Amino acid sequence: MKDPGALDPVSRAVLSAFAELVTSSGLGPTADVGCGPGKVTAYLTGLGVSAFGIDLSPKMIELARAAHPGLRFDIGPMSALAAADSELGGVLAITAQTLQAPEEGAKRPVAGFLARKPAVDDTGT
Structure with a gap:
């Protein structure tokens, strides 16, 4: 993946x-699923998001931690x-190549975003 800052305007x-x-x-941190070398995780952090990355590849995590x-x-x-579902403010899977380990199921490309909306209180706000 390109450095997120070098992406096209729509992607940014x-x-x-x-x-x-x-x-x-x-509502809490964002999980960057399939984070690879951590470029998107770092980009989101630069935008003020409390983000962490997770990846199947120890080598990618090694690169992310070093960078x-x-x-x-x-x-x-x-x-x-x-983290429990209720603890995450968002889940991002933009650089993930698969959502599951090969032994857990078929490999398929994915890209997606999920941001949680806070619960509405009794006053409707």
């Missing part, structure tokens, strides 16, 4: 909009996220 706008949704929700030593990167599949 989508990442920026995602970052705004997640930070405005105030971005202040950020959190974990080795494992998406199913091994160390």
